Amino acid sequence: MNAKPANLSMPRRMLHDVRRLANAIRAFSSGVDTGSREENASKQESRASVLIQSEPKLLSQEKIMPKAYWIVGVTVHDEARYPEYLAAAMPVFEKYGANFIVRNGPYEVVEGAARKRIFVIEFKDRATAMECYTCPDYRAAKAIRQKYSDGDFVIIDGAE
Structure with a gap:
């Protein structure tokens, strides 16, 4: 065996x-x-x-920081202009080591409601995820995203 x-x-x-x-x-x-x-x-x-x-x-029981994730649901209202957000956001994601785990793939809603596009983005820890979200470059990108879409956004620690 x-x-x-x-x-x-x-x-x-x-x-x-x-x-x-x-x-x-x-x-x-x-x-x-x-x-x-x-x-x-x-x-x-x-x-x-x-x-x-x-x-x-x-x-000592050192706190080992778990990875953190952005869980994002987006409904785009202006498909032609939404790439402006992506152009502004992608360099920020690279700077903070973001790893796209889920990027708008096919899905089924089995309970509740969901936005048209779903993303799960991994960061090395919550501090990095929050720093990315609050940095000036992403705030500028977010302002563009919010012009052309509506969304739900959660930052959550992974299980370790």
Whole structure:
């Protein structure tokens, strides 16, 4: 039977910190010890305790920032002029590392209502998503978009 192993991956930042801590413990406890096995183990535990106290950041539960998304629904009223918005917005999206996950593909409304065009745009975190939305260049692009369309706009954190 070829069963796939469970995915036991941890966030990259946490994995990096665990490896760093393990390497620091190895380096800290690599001194040559003499004495019994129990004495050496006791000395290594003592060294590790000192190391852990000196590196509390490594063991703290650092907040790993989840990705953030713009979820946008747009109904365009002036198809001929809407490309003006795209021309103004695309350089801003590139500047902030925006990644289009959904770009106006075919869809079915199975509950509620939806706009004619649906977009999901990924950012590295909420701060970047908000910074992009509030920067002067995007505010100028948004003013163009709002002239030629109506929309619903949500910025939301991803699940991590």
